[in-house]
Structure formats: structure tokens, C-alpha cells
Amino acid sequence: MAVEKTPLVSVVIPVYNAFATLNKCVDSLRAQSYNDIEIVLVNNCSTDGSLDLCLELASKDDRIIVDDLLEKGVSSARNRGIDLANGNFITFVDADDWVDLNVFEIFANLNTEYNYDLFCYSAQYHKEYKTIASYLFSDCVELFSQEQKEELQIKVLTPQSPIYSYKVNTRFAGSVWGKIYRREVLLKNNLRFATETIISEDVLFNTLALDFFHRIGYSRDCFYHYEQSACSAQNRYRPNSEKYFSFVINKIQEWIAKTGKNQNFIDAANCLFVHYLFGILKEDIFHKDNEIPLKKRFWGLKEILNLEKYSNLLKVINKDYFSLPENVLIFLMRNKYCRLLSLLLKLYL
Known part of the structure; x- marks a missing residue:
């Protein structure tokens, strides 16, 4: 019996009523120049046909895993994705976003040399006809010093921190997308998303998790594309x-x-x-x-x-x-x- 190869990266995608955008998101992953990945689609109580679309996509690509989670919330969906993932690394992509086709090839090549615990890359924000690039540092960093790691941790809390000369122009630093995490570190330290909050769960996750990641690298290339829509969570009314x-x-x-x-x-x-x-x-x-x-x-x-x-x-x-x-x-x-x-x-x- 052939031994199944462990994928390098598992891409976890929480899916909630994403029928209109999921194809574009998954297509950007299926067409990657580096094939050794796994795509974990966690349907999260969708009511718009997203689950059927997930199953259809899985029928076309055996790298796709589909899970139908009956517990609401993006934190629950991401946690389920961590549990299901088989890759050496885990990354998170939102179902209305997409990534460049060479991101995992570039990561794989760098990781061969530097053996990362965590790898970060930049993003572009797309809103109507406007695009804004967001960078964590002014240059690429092959391997962080302790001072650069602390700078990243502080930027997760406050991207515009006045103690650093290079400012981050959005709250991208605290987001879980644009980061590739070593799965072993997540599992060993029981690093999960808090289901008690529906606001700023990614900032909390990164704040508590980054102490456990030591070999960190950063590419200034904007591989991640974030679609800012009027109906996004940040714009919806969230009382209490x-x-x-x-x-x-x-x-x-x-x-x-x-x-x-x-x-x-x-x-x-x-x-x-x-x-x-x-x-x-x-x-x-x-x-x-x-x-x-x-x-x-x-x-x-x-x-x-x-x-x-x-x-x-x-x-x-x-x-x-x-x-x-x-x-x-x-x-x-x-x-x-x-x-x-x-x-x-x-x-x-």
C-alpha cells in the first residue's frame, strides 16, 4: 500500500454564505504553481448553497476536504480546520479573498533553507475601484531577530506604533491571513481561536500565539488579496x-x-x-x-x-x-x- 504524502500546507477556509465568491477563492489555490497543498473547506451553517458548491469543488480535486460544521462562528470553523488539517503548515484564507498563484512555491523554496515556524507576507486591500497595499516591514526579512519578532508582536496590537519608524497602514498585522503557521506549534501549545468573541478573534489569537513561534520570516510581496465589501463583518451592525x-x-x-x-x-x-x-x-x-x-x-x-x-x-x-x-x-x-x-x-x- 502506498504511503500518502503529507502536504506541505493545509489551507483552511471558513465558508459562510460564500456561494458568490468561493469559486474565485478556491481557483486561486487549485491553480498554485506548487501542488503539494491541501484545501480544507469548513461550511459554517450556510443557507445559500455554499455546501453543495464545496462538495462540487471537492469532486473535481482530491486535495479538497469538506466539513459541514453545525456550530456557528468563524472561530469554530477555523478551529475545526486546524483539527482536520494534515499539512506541516496551516494557513487561513477567507472565502471572499484570493491569493497569488506562486505564494506557496515561494514559501516552499524559502522554507527549505530557513525551516520556518511562521512565515508572513503582505496584502492588498480591494475596495470598489481602489487598491491599497499593506506591508509589515519596509524590506523582506529572511529570518527575524528577537527585536523584529517583538516589533511584529507590537504591530499586531498597534500597527501605527510610534516607537517604530515603519508604520503599518491597516490592521493587517493582526489578521490570521497572510501568515503560514507550523501546525506542530499550534497543536503542541493548544493554540485555538476563542469562540467567546465574534470581534477581534484574530488579533487575540496572534497576540497569544506569537510567543511560541521563533523562526519567523517575511516577504514584502502582496500575495494576499482582501476584498472589502459593504456587507463585511467590519461594516455590519453588531450590538452588544x-x-x-x-x-x-x-x-x-x-x-x-x-x-x-x-x-x-x-x-x-x-x-x-x-x-x-x-x-x-x-x-x-x-x-x-x-x-x-x-x-x-x-x-x-x-x-x-x-x-x-x-x-x-x-x-x-x-x-x-x-x-x-x-x-x-x-x-x-x-x-x-x-x-x-x-x-x-x-x-x-
Whole structure:
């Protein structure tokens, strides 16, 4: 009996109502110049025929595995993909995105020489007729130093960190796509996505996971293509977001305390938490689809700002991490000037 060869990379794709985009995504993987890959499609309670499409694609390519997961949530789907994957490495691609056809060939060649635990590459954001490239570093890095690893970790928390000369122009640093993880490291350290949150689960995953990856490389080539649509999760109305953001904040604070991270990490994390606070106000108070009367929104704003965890946070942040408009908002929040703040937040958020 022939021994089945272990694929170099397993590509995990959570699929939720992705009938219109999945073909393009999977085609970019099936046509790779490097064939030694596996494609894991995890259908996640789709209602639009995505499961049938997954099965049809699998019938055309024996490298495709299909799983029908009845538990909702992208974190559950990614965790299921990790469990099913057979490759030496795991990478994640969203079902409405795609990758260049040579990404795994280039990774395979570099990995032969450097034996990576983690490999990162750049991305392009596509929105309507506009494309924006996003880079982690100014140059390719064949193998990270400890200082470069810490820079990556801090950029996951705060891409615009003022302590580094090269800034990341989006939150791409915290995303799980654009990264190829050694599966053994994930399994050995039980690294999984938190199912308790539907917001910022990828930032939390990378924050907690990166301590365990040591041999890291980076290509500045934009192999990943991220499709920003009006109906993406970032643009949908997600009420009661405070509980999700609060969960992520608590987990990162626990990690900082447990690992004894230095002040650079603390400042970066606090910057992230303030942006989460902006997100809470946007989602729970000022989102355009929020039908709560204006008076109740005003009292909701006061209630959030009176929470001790946020009032204490606003006292200890490093203002150098924020733009002038953000610092104005922080001043108003710290002093609870809620009427003026309400007006400005509606404009800023």
C-alpha cells in the first residue's frame, strides 16, 4: 500500500454564505504553481448553497476536504480546520479573498533553507475601484531577530506604533491571513481561536500565539488579496459588542501580566483597548443602524464611560500613540463631556 504524502500546507477556509465568491477563492489555490497543498473547506451553517458548491469543488480535486460544521462562528470553523488539517503548515484564507498563484512555491523554496515556524507576507486591500497595499516591514526579512519578532508582536496590537519608524497602514498585522503557521506549534501549545468573541478573534489569537513561534520570516510581496465589501463583518451592525471587546481586553491583560511584557507592550495594548472603546461606542451607541432613541444613546455613552475599567484605561494611555483628533476624543471621554463627545463621535466614527 502506498504511503500518502503529507502536504506541505493545509489551507483552511471558513465558508459562510460564500456561494458568490468561493469559486474565485478556491481557483486561486487549485491553480498554485506548487501542488503539494491541501484545501480544507469548513461550511459554517450556510443557507445559500455554499455546501453543495464545496462538495462540487471537492469532486473535481482530491486535495479538497469538506466539513459541514453545525456550530456557528468563524472561530469554530477555523478551529475545526486546524483539527482536520494534515499539512506541516496551516494557513487561513477567507472565502471572499484570493491569493497569488506562486505564494506557496515561494514559501516552499524559502522554507527549505530557513525551516520556518511562521512565515508572513503582505496584502492588498480591494475596495470598489481602489487598491491599497499593506506591508509589515519596509524590506523582506529572511529570518527575524528577537527585536523584529517583538516589533511584529507590537504591530499586531498597534500597527501605527510610534516607537517604530515603519508604520503599518491597516490592521493587517493582526489578521490570521497572510501568515503560514507550523501546525506542530499550534497543536503542541493548544493554540485555538476563542469562540467567546465574534470581534477581534484574530488579533487575540496572534497576540497569544506569537510567543511560541521563533523562526519567523517575511516577504514584502502582496500575495494576499482582501476584498472589502459593504456587507463585511467590519461594516455590519453588531450590538452588544462591549461584552466581546471586554473579553478580548481581559485575555490580553492576563497575557501581559503572565508573561511580564515590558512597557512598550503595555502602551501598545492600551492603544488597542482605546480603539476597542471607540469600537464599542460605534457599535453599541452610534452605529447608523442602531434604532435606540438619541436620549437613550446619550445615557448609554455615560454608562460606558463610567465603567471603572475604561475610566482607568483613559488615565494611563500614552498620548503619543494617538492622532490629534483621537487625543481630543480621549480628553472628552476622560472628562465625560458627553454632549460634545456625542456630536464629535457621530462625525468621527
